[in-house]
Amino acid sequence: MAKLVSNKQVILRDYVSGRYPTESDMYVKTSNISLKVPLVQGQGEGPRNVVLVKNLYLSCDPMMRFLIMDTSHYKMSKYDYCTPGSPICGYGVAKVLDSSNPEFKEGDLVWGLTRWEEYSFITNTESLIKIQHTDVPLSYYTGILGMPGKSAYAGFFEVCTPKKGDYVFVSAASGAVGQLVGQFAKLAGCYVVGSAGSKEKVDLLKNNLGFDEAFNYKEEHDLNAALKRYFPQGIDVYFENVGGDMLEAVLLNMREHGRIAICGMISQYNLPEPQGIKNLLQIAFKRLHIHGFTHRDYDHIVPKYLDFVLPYIRQGKVVYVEDIVEGLENGPAALVGLFTGRNFGKQVIALAHQ
16 A cells, blocks of 8 residues: 655745735645556556656746736646646656656656645656766755756857857846856856845855846946946847846847847746836847747756856756755745745755755
């Protein structure tokens, strides 16, 4: 008989739209779960393609904002969306306890889409990737070796096609993606400036992550003037994570034939209506190339990316700053904090250390 254990979960209370999420939009409950993939009645084997995992690390990502809103009018492909009364969905690192999928066996370490609970039955096994490199922290697979790392690499090298000597600007530069884009830009021989929301984050960018310059956007009353100060010759590459006023100012400061990679626009996620953008004629005047992208378009580059980044990690030439909170019960506060800049680096929730 399969062993029953308690399973702590973070449950979505109701859809959240047009405002900032709060901790009260989620609640923690405990249920029971069987530590065995269930058998199909009358058959000797379980349903195919079901994997039971013990979640070790859960990832807090801005894109999760879309997973907790009513998206009946639009859904991004390849995601499991949250429904009220069910656990929050997101990326995580886990250990396989049981599997009816022949590609996964007990003891395998994986990363991919899971749920905010101690144990999960995963049916969307196409999202699971086996972890082959365990000489680096497992939590890195929520960040530098997971979805944010793939986003940074694809957005910068595949979309922005940087050249040595380019002037690069990164917004939300101390976050999970931005901190990597800045370091990749330096490896490519670029001049890079980042924006962040506190003095401590600005110091991190300049003193620990190798950015040439950085500024606190909250202290700048004129973003256009700030960018002119840091980029008197203009910007070649802008890695967009923020949107809104920052994007308006960037358009005024782009050089001709500049490239903009639209990774996200966190300033817009919690507004009842998106903010209209001014200065759009600059796109025509300067013949700008603006390209929206998603990491889901670049699954095929993961082996190439790992070959690129793992040696730099092992040599200490690329570093990754994490903000790890312990315990699933602290997950709601960690997720909500993303949208007010409370996190310092990549936000991770640790559930178990194997």
